[in-house]
Amino acid sequence: MSSLLNIVKQGLGFGDAYAAVNGGVHPPEHKQESTHQPIGQLPLPKRLVLPLRQHVGTLPKVLVAVGDRVLKGQLLAEAEGNISSAIHAPTSGVIAAIEDALIPHPSGLPDRCLVIDADGKDEWIAHAPLEWRNQDKAQLLEGLRKSGIVGLGGAAFPTQVKLRTSAKSQVKTLVINAAECEPFITCDDMLMRERAALILKGVEIAQYLLGAKECLIGIEDNKPEAAEAMRLACAASHLSKEVILKVVVVPTQYPSGDARQLIRLLTGIEVPADKRSTDVGLQCFNVATLLALHRYFDFGEPALSRIVTITGNVKNPANYDVLFGTPVSDLIQTAGGALAGTNDYIMGGPMMGFSLPSVEVPITKAANCIIVSSPNLFAPAPPAMPCIRCARCADVCPVSLQPQELYWFSKSSNLEKAREYKLFDCIECGCCTYACPSNIPLVQYYRFAKSEIIAQDRAKEAADLARERNEFRLMRIEREKQERAEKHAQKAAGAKVEAAKTSANETTDDPAMAAKKAAIAAAIERAKAQKTSLTPQNVSDPAPLVQAEIAEIDARREAAKQVVNEQASSQDEK
Amino acid sequence: MSRSPYLSSAPSVSVIMLKVMLALVPAIVAYVWVFGAGILVMLALASITALCAEALMLKLRNRPIKPFLMDGSALLTAWLLALSLPPLAPWWLVVVGTLFAIVIAKQLYGGLGYNPFNPAMVGYAVLLISFPVIMTHWPAPIELAQAKLSFANQLQYIFGVTSGMSLDAVSMATPLDYLKTQLTLHHTVQEIVSATQFGLLGAKGTELIVGAYLLGGLYLLQQRLITWHLPIAFLVVLALMAGVFFMVDPTHFANPLFHLFTGASMLGAFFIITDPVSGPTTPKGKLVFAAGIAILTYLIRVYGGYPDGVAFSVLLMNMCVPLIDAWTQPRVFGHQK
Numbered sequence: 040m041s042s043l044l045n046i047v048k049q050g051l052g053f054g055d056a057y058a059a060v061n062g063g064v065h066p067p068e069h070k071q072e073s074t075h076q077p078i079g080q081l082p083l084p085k086r087l088v089l090p091l092r093q094h095v096g097t098l099p100k101v102l103v104a105v106g107d108r109v110l111k112g113q114l115l116a117e118a119e120g121n122i123s124s125a126i127h128a129p130t131s132g133v134i135a136a137i138e139d140a141l142i143p144h145p146s147g148l149p150d151r152c153l154v155i156d157a158d159g160k161d162e163w164i165a166h167a168p169l170e171w172r173n174q175d176k177a178q179l180l181e182g183l184r185k186s187g188i189v190g191l192g193g194a195a196f197p198t199q200v201k202l203r204t205s206a207k208s209q210v211k212t213l214v215i216n217a218a219e220c221e222p223f224i225t226c227d228d229m230l231m232r233e234r235a236a237l238i239l240k241g242v243e244i245a246q247y248l249l250g251a252k253e254c255l256i257g258i259e260d261n262k263p264e265a266a267e268a269m270r271l272a273c274a275a276s277h278l279s280k281e282v283i284l285k286v287v288v289v290p291t292q293y294p295s296g297d298a299r300q301l302i303r304l305l306t307g308i309e310v311p312a313d314k315r316s317t318d319v320g321l322q323c324f325n326v327a328t329l330l331a332l333h334r335y336f337d338f339g340e341p342a343l344s345r346i347v348t349i350t351g352n353v354k355n356p357a358n359y360d361v362l363f364g365t366p367v368s369d370l371i372q373t374a375g376g377a378l379a380g381t382n383d384y385i386m387g388g389p390m391m392g393f394s395l396p397s398v399e400v401p402i403t404k405a406a407n408c409i410i411v412s413s414p415n416l417f418a419p420a421p422p423a424m425p426c427i428r429c430a431r432c433a434d435v436c437p438v439s440l441q442p443q444e445l446y447w448f449s450k451s452s453n454l455e456k457a458r459e460y461k462l463f464d465c466i467e468c469g470c471c472t473y474a475c476p477s478n479i480p481l482v483q484y485y486r487f488a489k490s491e492i493i494a495q496d497r498a499k500e501a502a503d504l505a506r507e508r509n510e511f512r513l514m515r516i517e518r519e520k521q522e523r524a525e526k527h528a529q530k531a532a533g534a535k536v537e538a539a540k541t542s543a544n545e546t547t548d549d550p551a552m553a554a555k556k557a558a559i560a561a562a563i564e565r566a567k568a569q570k571t572s573l574t575p576q577n578v579s580d581p582a583p584l585v586q587a588e589i590a591e592i593d594a595r596r597e598a599a600k601q602v603v604n605e606q607a608s609s610q611d612e613k
Numbered sequence: 614m615s616r617s618p619y620l621s622s623a624p625s626v627s628v629i630m631l632k633v634m635l636a637l638v639p640a641i642v643a644y645v646w647v648f649g650a651g652i653l654v655m656l657a658l659a660s661i662t663a664l665c666a667e668a669l670m671l672k673l674r675n676r677p678i679k680p681f682l683m684d685g686s687a688l689l690t691a692w693l694l695a696l697s698l699p700p701l702a703p704w705w706l707v708v709v710g711t712l713f714a715i716v717i718a719k720q721l722y723g724g725l726g727y728n729p730f731n732p733a734m735v736g737y738a739v740l741l742i743s744f745p746v747i748m749t750h751w752p753a754p755i756e757l758a759q760a761k762l763s764f765a766n767q768l769q770y771i772f773g774v775t776s777g778m779s780l781d782a783v784s785m786a787t788p789l790d791y792l793k794t795q796l797t798l799h800h801t802v803q804e805i806v807s808a809t810q811f812g813l814l815g816a817k818g819t820e821l822i823v824g825a826y827l828l829g830g831l832y833l834l835q836q837r838l839i840t841w842h843l844p845i846a847f848l849v850v851l852a853l854m855a856g857v858f859f860m861v862d863p864t865h866f867a868n869p870l871f872h873l874f875t876g877a878s879m880l881g882a883f884f885i886i887t888d889p890v891s892g893p894t895t896p897k898g899k900l901v902f903a904a905g906i907a908i909l910t911y912l913i914r915v916y917g918g919y920p921d922g923v924a925f926s927v928l929l930m931n932m933c934v935p936l937i938d939a940w941t942q943p944r945v946f947g948h949q950k
Contacts, residue, residue: 061946066620222620299947312947389619417619424626424684425726430894431623434840438946443894444938461945469618476623477726480616 062435063292064470066222066390068261073225073348073356078233080360081373083161086135087364089115089126089153090142092591093403094189095196096122101153107134110164112341115153118184124197124404125187127341128155129362131162143367143386143403146594147396155364166339176248179336186335187342187404192216192227192296192325193387195405198332201324202248204317211320213251214305215242215329217258217265218289218296221388224408226346227326229358231258231265234330235272241329243278244336249322253283255305256326261291293390294468298323300437312464347402349374351410352381361402367409368398383412390469424477432471432481438464442471442481449488454495457488465489483599490596501568508564512557519553626725630685632838636829637692637884643825647754647818648700651767655695655707658771662711663691670720686725690714693733693884697877697924698740699751699784701762701770706747710736730931731891734924741924749920753785753810754818788816789876790920792867801864806871814874823879830883842896844882846903848873854911872911877923881906885923891931898934898941905930 091098099116103109109128116126136154144150171179183199190196219227231238242254256273258266269286278284289295289304299310302321310316316323327346334340343362347370350356354375361370367384371377384395386406394412402409410416432442440461448457462485471481624632644652667687671678691711698707714736722728741748752762762770786794788810795805810817833839851872858866872878877885886892886906893902906926913922944950 064622066622309947311949312945385617385619387617389617391617392619393617412619418621420616420621421625422680424680425724427626427686427726427889428892428894429629429889433894433943439943440945441894441938441942460942461948464945464947473618473620474623475621476626476629478621478623478625482617 061439062437062470063294064435064473065291066293066473068291069223069350070225070228070261073223073350073358074228074232076355076357078229078346078358078360079373081362081365081369083130083157083159084362084365084369085157086366087129087132087155087157087362088140088366088401089129089155089364090140090401090403091116091126091151091153092142093126093195093363093405094124095194096120096124096200098151099123099126101137103134103153105134105137108132108158109134109155110162112164112166112343114185114341118197118199122197122200124189124199125185125341126153127187127343128164129343129364130155130157131160132157141396141400143395143400143406144591144594145393146591146598148594152401168339169336171244171247171336179248183335185341186331188328188331188335189342189404190325191327191331191345191404191407193391193405193407195403198324198328201322202245204315205249205322208317209320210249210251210317210322212253212255212306212322213242213246213249214298214302214316214321214323215254215256215326216296216298216301216323217256217262217269217326218301219262220259220291220293220296221390221392221408222293223350223410224348224388225350226348226358226407228262228265229348230327230330230346231262232268235265235268236275237333238269238326238330239272239276239278240337241326241331241333242284243276244332245324245329246278246282251282251322254278254285255283256286257289257295257301257305258286259291259295260288294437294466294470297437297466297468299466312461342404345402345404345406347406348408349411350408351385351416352378352413353411354378361406363404364401366399366401367395370402370409371398371411377411378413380413380415381411382414383417385410385412389417390473391467420480421478423479426477426479429476431474431476435470435474437468437470438466440465442485445488446479446481446484449484452488452491454488454492458492462488462492486595487599490593490599494593494596504564504568508561511560515556515560626684626686629838630689632836633833633884634685634689634692636832636838637696639825639828640696640822640880643822644696644700647756647821648752649755649762649767650764651762651771652695652700654768654771655698655700655702656692658704658707659691659695659711660688662708663687663715666712666715667720670716671724674720674724676724681725684725687715687719690719690732690736693880694736696880697733697737699748701752701767701784702747703773704771706740706744710740713739726890728890729934731885731888731927733888734885734927737924738928741919749787749790750784751787754816756818785810787819787876787920788871789914793914793920796865802867803864806867814870816875820874823874826879826883830879833883833887839883839887840896840899842899843887843892843903846900847882847886847907848878850904850907851878851911854908858911858915866915872914876914876921878910881910881923881927886927886930891934893934893937893941895938895941895943897943898937901937901941902930902934905933 091101097120100119101116103115109115110131111128113128114125115128118125132155134153135156138152138154139149140152140154142150142152169182180199180203183202186199188198190198217227217231246254256269258269266286266288273279273284273286276284287305295301295304298316302316302323303309306321308319308321310319310321331342344360345363346358347361348358349370353371357374359370359373384398385392386395387393387408389410392410426443426446428443430443436442444460445457445462448460465485467482467485469482472479475481641652641656664682664687668678668682671681694710694714695707698710714732718730718732718735719728791808791810792805814820830844834841852869855867855869855872859868886903893899909926909929910922913919913925
């Protein structure tokens with residue numbers, strides 16, 4: 040392993056040895072609260088709302104109509120385009136509506152959803168295990184498009200895409216992400232404690248599909264029970280006889296669960312910023328995602344539910360197996376209801392999560408945790424003070440950015456400079472804001488600046504395209520004019536009567552032809568524009584994320600803009 | 614609306630400033646021990662002036678007064694300036710210096726977080742250039758003084774109501790000053806340091822204060838209010854500079870320990886050059902910045918026109934901060950340098 044490490048290091052020109060992960064913070068963990076009870080099952084909800092956009096990528100194509108009766112596990116919408124994910128019916132019932140509804144998203148904006156009225160029978164569609172051992176990998180991966188499985192660690196990137204792209208390159212090491220570094224969240228912890236053997240079955244599948252020689256399971260040292268369960272499962276798995284399979288316990292430090300950070304922790308390899316982990320022989324999957332793979336192949340069950348942590352200011356913090364589409368309010372109710380003082384509901388962890396617009400929004404594939412919040416739990420941020428350049432933010436930045444400089448550039452809309460200082464390497468983990476003595480919402484500024492830059496790039500590209508199109512049009516008009524002139528000259532040389540007739544025809548035909556040509560050219564240009572639109576890479580996810588998330592980013596930009604404006608105005612008021 | 618992260622761990626700006634002031638307390642106690650209680654009056658004068666000037670400027674600039682007065686930065690500036698001045702300086706000297714530091718060096722540049730120069734050092738430099746005689750007349754430590762001054766006497770000095778006594782009667786050249794003048798009279802360092810004002814390492818009496826600054830500095834390090842880069846780089850480079858010169862010619866250059874324990878070396882290392890606002894932010898940049906100050910300080914002490922050079926060195930290096938920061942950006946994760 041160390042030899043591989045050295046080869047990669049030398050190959051990339053990194054001579055020096057790396058120290059431990061830079062930066063990072065140690066927020067209070069609050070993991071105990073929700074690990075007292077075993078994973079529970081939520082009662083079947085009456086109505087499920089399934090947003091079409093539960094994953095990173097293009098919207099899937101809806102295959103059902105309002106009024107259709109659907110069975111549990113039935114494909115409702117199929118993956119469309121390269122990066123997309125399918126959606127299945129989590130239970131049997133009737134499609135009540137296909138409409139815009141509130142979804143759990145930072146923007147708080149409604150989006151297209153499938154609404155199912157459950158019939159309570161929970162009747163399965165015919166399904167059977169898929170034989171995968173020694174089968175053709177390409178075919179298996181193609182079939183995976185119908186699984187609806189996305190990364191359950193929170194990024195919700197379609198798993199089939201990740202497996203497909205990594206199958207193309209040589210993946211030597213499969214990194215299994217069980218760090219769960221965000222405070223409060225315990226869904227992966229409980230999953231490992233209770234279902235380690237099943238996770239290992241998923242590891243077997245992923246290992247087979249990737250052809251990995253090594254499987255490393257990274258777990259933070261605040262989850263000793265989970266690590267022990269995984270160790271036992273590893274020892275029991277026959278995979279351990281074929282490849283290197285081991286649990287690596289890493290120190291508890293946020294954000295060691297970020298894929299690139301964890302890869303470096305486990306292997307010492309620093310994935311270059313402009314490459315994917317697969318380019319250096321690595322691929323990373325979350326434990327819950329692997330379990331979903333197991334269910335898909337060994338039972339034929341698509342992605343229908345996930346484990347969700349419900350914690351915070353709630354009576355019985357715990358973990359539940361929740362069907363996608365279940366209202367958050369059902370989950371809160373099952374957990375004994377919100378306690379007095381509740382003022383907010385957060386989806387995700389306290390470092391990267393967001394406040395829900397309503398408790399009626401559904402649990403989606405990315406929803407790993409719901410925190411019922413109160414001012415006692417998370418004190419409202421005091422008013423921001425000026426930056427005193429103490430560089431605490433730089434000390435804790437896991438990617439070694441200079442947040443204080445980025446803040447300055449973002450605030451003054453010096454976007455070129457922000458890009459130069461590697462704004463797009465920011466993973467928005469929130470460590471900088473967490474450590475800021477002046478309480479500056481730094482991450483908000485970066486989100487704003489990122490979306491501004493993306494918008495500018497798009498505008499510039501559109502302008503370039505329009506200019507090109509116009510130049511092409513002028514060229515074409517000029518060319519047609521010349522052609523006509525030539526034709527006229529030829530005709531004039533020919534028989535007079537014939538010439539008069541044909542030229543009359545030409546003049547009536549030509550404008551129609553030209554219009555047609557122009558329409559075709561414009562359509563081609565449009566298609567090209569769509570294809571090439573965007574994009575600088577975003578966050579820890581690869582470039583396609585951005586490409587597919589334009590709408591979302593627009594919304595976020597608006598939101599961020601608002602925050603920044605609020606900040607600015609509140610600062611001005613003082 | 615995403616407001617994450619919802620958690621925060623940082624001490625507020627006020628707490629940071631208060632802790633730095635707490636770290637100064639041992640030095641103030643030592644000051645009282647060595648020079649008498651007059652310094653407390655100086656500190657009070659500087660504090661009141663700073664708070665009034667800050668409030669007035671905030672009012673004129675239409676900024677909220679309370680949060681910025683409470684942040685403690687003006688008080689800290691006032692204390693650092695007062696501790697840099699001769700302890701029996703006239704009251705107006707403190708007031709003028711503090712006013713300059715707060716009004717011009719800090720508020721006119723945009724207040725907290727926006728001043729490119731260390732305000733306390735701007736105040737000090739202005740006073741040193743404008744009133745060089747007063748600024749270089751330090752009273753002798755009590756144990757060495759011919760005339761023992763009571764607290765009442767000290768007050769008389771500060772408020773200028775003394776009739777007969779001139780400052781010369783109680784003042785004494787500081788070791789750095791004495792060394793400089795005696796060297797021009799062709800004495801060797803060995804002869805010079807046998808004078809009464811020289812102690813074990815630096816100046817008799819003020820060694821105690823220097824030790825207290827060191828103690829306070831260690832507290833700042835322990836509390837993670839400053840990183841090791843600035844003080845260590847400053848002290849090491851200063852010692853190295855002095856060491857090289859000392860090795861070449863011990864009769865004309867004082868030893869490294871003398872340089873570390875006299876003048877504003879310790880105060881500067883832990884409390885002056887560590888001002889975050891006017892300093893660099895990158896770890897490498899901090900090393901460059903501190904090393905630059907150390908080299909300049911040594912050169913000014915040995916070859917310059919003033920006995921000590923910390924203030925000028927800090928201001929000169931403050932000018933270089935944007936450049937230093939730009940040139941010392943750390944390697945970003947996943948990027949080659």
